[in-house]
Amino acid sequence: MAEKLIIKAFGMVAEEIGQSEIWLDSVSDTQELLAILKERYPGLEGMKFSLAVDKELVSENQKIDGAREVALLPPFSGG
Amino acid sequence: MDRFERQVILRELGPEGQTKLQNASVLLIGLGGLGCPILNYLAAAGVGKIGLVDGDLVSISNLNRQTLYGENHVGELKTDVASRIISKKYSDIKLEVYPFFLTPKNAFEVISQYDLVIDGTDNFPTRYLVNDVCFLLHKPLVFGAIFRHEGQVSVFDLGENSCNYRDLFPDPPSSLEVPNCSETGVLGVLPGLIGTLMATETIKVITGYAEALRNRVLFFDSKTYQQYFLDLKPNAVARNLIPKTQKELEQLDYEFLCSGIQIASWEEGLKSPKVQWLDVRESHEMPKLNLENLIEIPISEFYDLNQVQFNSDQVFVYCQSGIRSQKAAVKLKEKFPQKEFISIRGGVNAYPKN
Numbered sequence: 017m018a019e020k021l022i023i024k025a026f027g028m029v030a031e032e033i034g035q036s037e038i039w040l041d042s043v044s045d046t047q048e049l050l051a052i053l054k055e056r057y058p059g060l061e062g063m064k065f066s067l068a069v070d071k072e073l074v075s076e077n078q079k080i081d082g083a084r085e086v087a088l089l090p091p092f093s094g095g
Numbered sequence: 096m097d098r099f100e101r102q103v104i105l106r107e108l109g110p111e112g113q114t115k116l117q118n119a120s121v122l123l124i125g126l127g128g129l130g131c132p133i134l135n136y137l138a139a140a141g142v143g144k145i146g147l148v149d150g151d152l153v154s155i156s157n158l159n160r161q162t163l164y165g166e167n168h169v170g171e172l173k174t175d176v177a178s179r180i181i182s183k184k185y186s187d188i189k190l191e192v193y194p195f196f197l198t199p200k201n202a203f204e205v206i207s208q209y210d211l212v213i214d215g216t217d218n219f220p221t222r223y224l225v226n227d228v229c230f231l232l233h234k235p236l237v238f239g240a241i242f243r244h245e246g247q248v249s250v251f252d253l254g255e256n257s258c259n260y261r262d263l264f265p266d267p268p269s270s271l272e273v274p275n276c277s278e279t280g281v282l283g284v285l286p287g288l289i290g291t292l293m294a295t296e297t298i299k300v301i302t303g304y305a306e307a308l309r310n311r312v313l314f315f316d317s318k319t320y321q322q323y324f325l326d327l328k329p330n331a332v333a334r335n336l337i338p339k340t341q342k343e344l345e346q347l348d349y350e351f352l353c354s355g356i357q358i359a360s361w362e363e364g365l366k367s368p369k370v371q372w373l374d375v376r377e378s379h380e381m382p383k384l385n386l387e388n389l390i391e392i393p394i395s396e397f398y399d400l401n402q403v404q405f406n407s408d409q410v411f412v413y414c415q416s417g418i419r420s421q422k423a424a425v426k427l428k429e430k431f432p433q434k435e436f437i438s439i440r441g442g443v444n445a446y447p448k449n
Binding site for chain 1: 130222247333
């Protein structure tokens with residue numbers, strides 16, 4: 017039984033989700049994760065953010081079996 | 096005893112570090128919430144030459160966070176006020192002012208005169224422009240950005256195999272998608288904290304005082320003080336998006352890149368059902384096209400778009416060569432954020448012949 021996965025959200029993504037951390041049951045890959053999140057939080061659709069699995073950026077679909085943490089990282093423009 | 100005594104006695108800095116600071120030349124882009132603390136601390140630390148870039152004037156709503164300025168400065172150029180204040184405080188700094196905004200046409204000339212660049216700007220077009228120029232010129236770039244109560248800090252282009260902003264966020268997001276401080280609100284202390292971290296990184300890079308945030312990004316939350324460190328790796332796909340040469344970069348429209356406007360070919364537009372066509376050429380420009388559901392609004396009449404109505408959610412915009420239609424689409428998107436505007440590549444010159 018895989019352990020739970022923590023999703024850390026930042027900036028506008030955290031605002032859309034309503035909190036900066038949520039826990040999910042095991043998810044097989046990043047594509048599945050995004051699908052789950054976008055279904056729960058439709059405002060994420062069309063939002064630009066990078067995705068890091070255990071602190072490493074991923075650019076294509078990647079397995080997250082066994083990973084502990086996924087971060088959803090949007091760009092900030094303010095200064 | 097001199098004004099640097101308290102830092103020179105730091106073992107990691109020493110007189111050598113102080114000499115490095117005095118010999119350094121740093122370009123600070125943006126004199127807003129981040130720029131104010133950065134300038135204060137770098138000037139206090141004894142950085143020998145500082146260039147100040149900002150085309151903006153001080154406004155009353157800046158004063159909660161831009162602590163160099165006061166009520167008596169409202170309406171003055173930020174570069175003027177900042178350079179006056181700093182040169183009055185310290186006689187040993189050489190300040191250069193650039194009272195304008197960076198563009199693809201002027202960025203190389205300004206940036207190439209400095210050893211290190213600091214991005215304290217407040218918009219994506221300039222952030223991507225500064226990133227791309229620093230990448231091409233191999234200039235170390237201290238990066239920082241804020242959103243509500245959070246901040247990001249990193250150092251780019253520091254030696255071989257060093258990452259840059261595109262490795263973190265390859266494509267510019269739409270400016271409409273990510274609001275800035277003026278739209279979302281910010282406590283003045285947040286840019287104070289993040290700007291101070293950026294000044295710290297700058298001193299690290301110049302003196303080697305400690306290891307800078309190279310190939311790492313710090314995400315900082317001022318509400319909880321939580322920190323998240325991300326490791327960066329060079330991303331070949333993202334790097335392909337950076338123009339290859341100065342000449343190529345100078346042709347780019349960064350405002351457009353960050354507008355979220357798509358570009359499509361005539362073929363793509365013509366096969367889409369239920370679209371609206373918009374010709375933004377002036378009335379004398381020929382040939383006219385015979386398209387279904389076409390309206391004409393010359394760019395010269397864009398000052399008043401209040402009467403305009405579109406009968407489709409998807410509007411394909413064209414001009415003679417595909418340049419003006421990009422600018423038109425950006426303006427229209429600001430006015431009608433719910434509609435999708437697509438600029439036709441090549442304009443009427445590229446219209447299929449048969």
